[in-house]
Amino acid sequence: MSARIRGALPSFLIFVGVLLVWEFGLAALNVQSFVLPRPTVILAALVDQADLLARATLYTGSEVVGGLLVGCGLGVLAAFAAARWRTVREGFLPMGVAASSIPILALAPLTNIWFTAESATSRMAIVAVLTFFPMMVNTVRGLTQVDPAALELMTACAASEGQILRKLRIPNALPYMFTGLKVATTLAVIGAVVGEYFGGPLAALGVYIQSEAYNFRYNHAWAAILIACAMGIGFYVLAILAERVVLPWHASERRAEGAQLGH
Amino acid sequence: MNAVVELVGSSKTFGAGRAATVALQGIDLSIGVGEFVSLIGPSGCGKSTLLRLIGDLIPATSGEVRVNGKPAAQARRGREYGIVFQAPVLMDWRTVDRNVELPLEISGVPRAERRARAAAMLKLVELADFGGRYPWQLSGGMQQRVAIARALATDPALLLMDEPFGALDEMTRERLNLELMRIWRSTGTTVVFVTHSIPEAVFLSGRVVVMSARPGRVTRVVDIDLPQPRTAETRNQERYFELVTTVRAALRAGGADAAAAEAEGLGTEPADAERIVAEGLA
Amino acid sequence: MPGLAVGADEGGHSRAVRMALVAAVLVAVVLIWEGAKWLGGDPWRLHNTLFGIRIDYEHTPPFHWPIASDIALPHIWVILAAFVLPYQRFGDPAWLVLLEAALYTFREALVGFVLGALLGLGLGIVFVRSRLLERAFMPYVVASQAVPLITIAPIIVIFFGNAWTSVALISAYLTFFPVTVSALRGLRAADPRAFEYFRSTAASERQMLTKLRLPAAVPYLFVAFRISAAAAVVGAIIGELPNGLQQGVGGLILQSSQYYVTGPERLWATVIAAALLGLACVGAVALAERLLTRGRYRTVSA
Numbered sequence: 021m022s023a024r025i026r027g028a029l030p031s032f033l034i035f036v037g038v039l040l041v042w043e044f045g046l047a048a049l050n051v052q053s054f055v056l057p058r059p060t061v062i063l064a065a066l067v068d069q070a071d072l073l074a075r076a077t078l079y080t081g082s083e084v085v086g087g088l089l090v091g092c093g094l095g096v097l098a099a100f101a102a103a104r105w106r107t108v109r110e111g112f113l114p115m116g117v118a119a120s121s122i123p124i125l126a127l128a129p130l131t132n133i134w135f136t137a138e139s140a141t142s143r144m145a146i147v148a149v150l151t152f153f154p155m156m157v158n159t160v161r162g163l164t165q166v167d168p169a170a171l172e173l174m175t176a177c178a179a180s181e182g183q184i185l186r187k188l189r190i191p192n193a194l195p196y197m198f199t200g201l202k203v204a205t206t207l208a209v210i211g212a213v214v215g216e217y218f219g220g221p222l223a224a225l226g227v228y229i230q231s232e233a234y235n236f237r238y239n240h241a242w243a244a245i246l247i248a249c250a251m252g253i254g255f256y257v258l259a260i261l262a263e264r265v266v267l268p269w270h271a272s273e274r275r276a277e278g279a280q281l282g283h
Numbered sequence: 284m285n286a287v288v289e290l291v292g293s294s295k296t297f298g299a300g301r302a303a304t305v306a307l308q309g310i311d312l313s314i315g316v317g318e319f320v321s322l323i324g325p326s327g328c329g330k331s332t333l334l335r336l337i338g339d340l341i342p343a344t345s346g347e348v349r350v351n352g353k354p355a356a357q358a359r360r361g362r363e364y365g366i367v368f369q370a371p372v373l374m375d376w377r378t379v380d381r382n383v384e385l386p387l388e389i390s391g392v393p394r395a396e397r398r399a400r401a402a403a404m405l406k407l408v409e410l411a412d413f414g415g416r417y418p419w420q421l422s423g424g425m426q427q428r429v430a431i432a433r434a435l436a437t438d439p440a441l442l443l444m445d446e447p448f449g450a451l452d453e454m455t456r457e458r459l460n461l462e463l464m465r466i467w468r469s470t471g472t473t474v475v476f477v478t479h480s481i482p483e484a485v486f487l488s489g490r491v492v493v494m495s496a497r498p499g500r501v502t503r504v505v506d507i508d509l510p511q512p513r514t515a516e517t518r519n520q521e522r523y524f525e526l527v528t529t530v531r532a533a534l535r536a537g538g539a540d541a542a543a544a545e546a547e548g549l550g551t552e553p554a555d556a557e558r559i560v561a562e563g564l565a
Numbered sequence: 566m567p568g569l570a571v572g573a574d575e576g577g578h579s580r581a582v583r584m585a586l587v588a589a590v591l592v593a594v595v596l597i598w599e600g601a602k603w604l605g606g607d608p609w610r611l612h613n614t615l616f617g618i619r620i621d622y623e624h625t626p627p628f629h630w631p632i633a634s635d636i637a638l639p640h641i642w643v644i645l646a647a648f649v650l651p652y653q654r655f656g657d658p659a660w661l662v663l664l665e666a667a668l669y670t671f672r673e674a675l676v677g678f679v680l681g682a683l684l685g686l687g688l689g690i691v692f693v694r695s696r697l698l699e700r701a702f703m704p705y706v707v708a709s710q711a712v713p714l715i716t717i718a719p720i721i722v723i724f725f726g727n728a729w730t731s732v733a734l735i736s737a738y739l740t741f742f743p744v745t746v747s748a749l750r751g752l753r754a755a756d757p758r759a760f761e762y763f764r765s766t767a768a769s770e771r772q773m774l775t776k777l778r779l780p781a782a783v784p785y786l787f788v789a790f791r792i793s794a795a796a797a798v799v800g801a802i803i804g805e806l807p808n809g810l811q812q813g814v815g816g817l818i819l820q821s822s823q824y825y826v827t828g829p830e831r832l833w834a835t836v837i838a839a840a841l842l843g844l845a846c847v848g849a850v851a852l853a854e855r856l857l858t859r860g861r862y863r864t865v866s867a
Contacts, residue, residue, distance in 0.1 A: 031702070126840070134637050176364070176365075
């Protein structure tokens with residue numbers, strides 16, 4: 021445990037150092053504190069605007085969760101179809117790869133028109149499209165990149181297709197699916213907040229950030245940015261915790277439990 | 284003689300047309316109940332392919348392969364053999380005892396019986412205390428013993444082993460050889476064992492089938508008349524060294540091919556294995 | 566055993582068949598699109614004279630779905646036609662306007678990409694040399710993957726005033742993280758025995774870097790470059806939004822979405838242009854990778 025603390029010490033010191041320089045140093049250097057307010061000022065804004073920010077957080081958070089559920093759910097379904105039928109896979113996987121090179125956020129104005137900008141459904145749709153592809157691609161990988169020897173073993177046991185799926189492919193895919201989920205959580209928060217830059221109710225983090233920055237109330241904008249960052253990390257950490265619970269055998273656990281036994 | 288494994292004129296060709304490679308040609312082999320038979324030969328002689336024909340993991344191109352008097356495919360569907368690969372191929376997400384239970388689960392054995400059977404098998408391979416561990420918590424040798432326990436869990440009439448100790452260090456290998464002998468005596472299972480270690484083949488087997496490459500075929504079958512049970516003492520017997528020499532000479536007799544094979548395809552083994560797997564699954 | 570060999574895609578269909586499958590998916594999308602419009606879109610009428618034959622056809626869809634209306638979902642041929650029609654009244658044809666905008670955004674993304682890649686590689690080299698610096702800064706590099714820092718785009722734009730610079734910076738910001746992570750992995754990816762060999766020859770740190778670490782890192786870097794190329798384009802487009810840069814694709818998206826009702830197909834055309842820009846950038850990196858590393862490396866995963 022003490023080794024762990026020592027390992028984290030340098031980065032913790034950096035954190036404190038940056039905060040101190042930010043708080044006291046910037047004023048001394050005469051940097052535009054207007055655009056980059058001191059941490060205490062941002063915290064004050066956070067308290068001051070607590071009501072509105074809480075509503076905005078709930079609103080944007082609901083977009084993230086809703087979009088994640090739809091996008092990841094559909095992604096997993098599509099992945100099972102793609103893993104089962106080579107024809108489906110060869111038709112759809114190139115789409116998944118192409119989708120990762122496309123600025124999907126540019127679709128935000130379109131979903132605003134379909135679902136109206138005031139509706140959370142609009143951002144949920146963007147988040148769903150953003151998260152669908154990494155989830156699908158990773159799940160397909162997990163379902164198909166199975167140790168060939170394990171497949172031989174299953175064949176030797178005369179296992180049925182269903183048994184191979186349940187006892188080999190799905191457990192094999194779970195770590196990949198969590199990788200997809202972790203990527204998806206990050207994208208989801210970005211998708212919801214940036215999607216709101218194209219319109220939405222004022223009590224939404226993205227709309228709030230943009231309108232406060234536009235009106236030179238940078239302390240307010242920063243407070244909302246802080247929340248958005250916390251939300252991103254929060255969902256990411258949730259995904260990691262879920263992974264630990266679901267995958268007790270997984271590599272990230274091995275380090276914690278120590279070295280393997282000798283003979 | 285009551286044959287567990289019977290091959291009559293079995294051949295295997297990979298690919299077609301000009302790209303075709305004859306992996307095995309005209310194999311005749313009969314293995315009786317309770318026998319321990321090793322297949323030995325240079326890289327690319329098709330010994331692993333032969334094992335996969337017996338296990339119906341790949342189909343023979345021509346000829347007949349029978350296991351327990353039935354066509355190999357029928358025997359596989361009847362789950363009449365167990366198999367151990369060079370890698371343990373344990374499922375990371377299953378504890379050791381649940382790994383051993385896997386073939387029983389697939390055959391639909393009730394849970395209580397599965398548990399009892401897995402416990403008995405782990406006791407047989409002397410890992411009774413490790414049932415609750417995950418595979419990564421075990422050493423390589425222990426993992427391979429779990430794989431053996433899994434292969435024996437269904438109490439099969441036939442055990443197929445594909446270089447099961449090839450990836451282990453010499454000391455572990457010798458110890459596991461002794462242990463395998465003890466298990467074989469106590470279960471009475473027929474074993475077909477692929478290896479490229481001459482001492483291992485001689486120490487374990489009742490018969491050593493010597494193969495040569497391009498095309499893969501059986502060049503000689505050496506009877507190993509060492510007394511049973513085989514113990515650590517066996518390795519010190521004069522007769523043991525004579526038989527090692529005999530097998531080595533038999534391998535060298537098919538040597539013209541072997542040397543050519545080696546010169547032609549340095550390190551072809553993994554590629555071969557991959558191809559075998561790919562073909563087997565296609 | 567059909568269906569078992571899903572792992573071995575090399576044994577899959579031929580290239581031509583796979584291309585045909587991708588094309589089939591595209592055709593299916595078009596069919597669903599136009600099918601939805603046929604069933605629930607706006608009524609339309611074909612009234613024309615072709616080769617002297619008078620055509621007069623009227624179609625009234627049986628349902629009325631708002632999402633399939635001409636405003637929400639223009640006909641595909643209308644979108645395609647929008648590329649050749651003027652983007653603004655009496656202006657240049659849309660494809661020319663969009664091409665110019667794409668080149669403008671491309672330049673921003675390129676500057677951002679180069680800056681970000683250099684920074685990422687530099688950080689990777691520094692971290693490989695110094696465990697202390699790595700321990701101090703790496704947690705932030707990792708955490709930043711989870712932080713939607715792109716949300717500060719509006720503030721960066723105002724802070725730097727010069728719109729073009731700020732857009733390139735946002736682009737660089739999105740580029741450098743994947744490169745740092747991959748560089749660090751790649752610079753350590755060489756065979757440990759190769760490191761021992763270099764040590765046995767008393768090679769200097771610099772020689773170890775240029776002759777072992779960097780060459781070994783190349784495939785990892787290209788994996789990152791592909792991710793970063795897409796991210797750089799996204800960064801450039803997002804960066805253009807809050808500062809009203811009208812010359813770029815992002816600005817055009819904003820502009821055409823504001824005038825959506827007067828020409829929905831323009832927004833669609835612009836979004837398609839943005840997609841093509843992203844594909845082209847990633848494709849260029851993939852092409853460079855193939856030309857530079859062909860046959861020399863085995864593939865690594867992201």
